[in-house]
Amino acid sequence: MRVYISADIEGITGLVSWSQCSRPDGKSFDYAFARRMMTHDVNAAIRGARAGGATEILLKDSHGNSKNLLLDQLEPGVRLISGHGSGTDGMMQGIDETFDCAFLVGYHAMAGTLGGVMEHTITGGVHRLWVNGYECGEMGLSAGVAGRYGVPIVMVSSDTAGCDEASRLLLGVETAVTKTGIGRYMANMLSPDDTGMLIEAAAKRGVARRKEIAPKIWSEPAHIRVEFNRAEEADMGAKLLSVPTRTNGYTLEGTYPTYQEAHRVVWNLMAMSAEGIGSQY
Structure with a gap:
């Protein structure tokens, strides 16, 4: 069974500001910590997928320059698509119809979401985005790409606001809450030990229920x-x-x-x- 994982960073365990997770420059003084936590959450998802029966896992690093995950610290036996600028499927590059299901790990709420930690939609310049009249963010965009290949999103990890958004968008999706936002740059945190268990359990449930969760298919045109x-x-x-x-x-x-x-x-x-x-x- 093949599982695809797209990983963002703002919904990852322990992170509340751009100074932690923007990119490797002088303004992101805690970026090394953010990379470790992103790798931690993705590893938990990998373990859960394998516990649910996954035999092959492809990861897509989907934050910023897409060179955040620590390859040498990932669970063995997975493949990683790293880097940015090529391809046409955005945060879902590499997915196709051969995958049985997909996860969105560390995703965040859409721009303007109350209580969404670092809420935004792709870039800080977007105020609102609609697909077919439905207001959505990056989760909606990524789920639509997977859906066009017939692949359901079965697990999402994010803050509370992001998980609520996922549940409205994707009927029956399994979610794992990593933190609860108090404001855009403040959150009530769970420890990595706790979030690791939550993500792993949700991933295992999602894989087990993959045939019960429909792919997100936006109508066409x-x-x-x-x-x-x-x-x-x-x-x-x-x-x-x-x-x-x-x-x-x-x-x-x-x-x-x-x-x-x-x-x-x-x-x-x-x-x-x-x-x-x-x-x-």
Whole structure:
């Protein structure tokens, strides 16, 4: 049985701020700790998947530059997709129809979620995102990619707000809470020993129940709408031929034949929005 794991970092055990988990630079003074904790949570998911019968596991490091997981400290016998910039499936690069189920480990709540630790949607420039009129974040985007390959998301680990979002989006999904947000940069934490057991147990249950949980399939043609925080973030994306409508200074939207195409446009818009911010200097 093949299991796919996509791992983000903001919903990981013990983390509450960008100074811990942004990237390896002088502003992220606690990044080494964040990498250890991310590897810790992923390892717990791997153990749970194997306890549930998984025989092959593929990991995708999906945070930032996607070079966060400590390969030499991962459970043996898994494969890891590391790095950023190539491929078309975003945080789900490497998944296909041969997988039996998938996990989202360390994911976070969508932008604007009350009590969501480091809540955002892909980039800090996004205020709100809709797919087919349903407001969602990275979990919705990733679940849709898996769903188009017929693969169900059976386990999500996150903070309480993120797990609540997953339960609304994915009927019957198993969840593991790593912390409860008090604000965007404050949380009531569980210890790594406790979260490890919770993630492992949820992963095992998810694999066992994989045939009971339906893949998330967005209807097609698929419509996307992205509302940015600033007009200049929308300016650059508006130049893309694949984005036919700018409804106001902040918002770009379009309808696409397949969800995969719509998903690719979302990620292109995010990349372009960062260029828009840079253009003001």
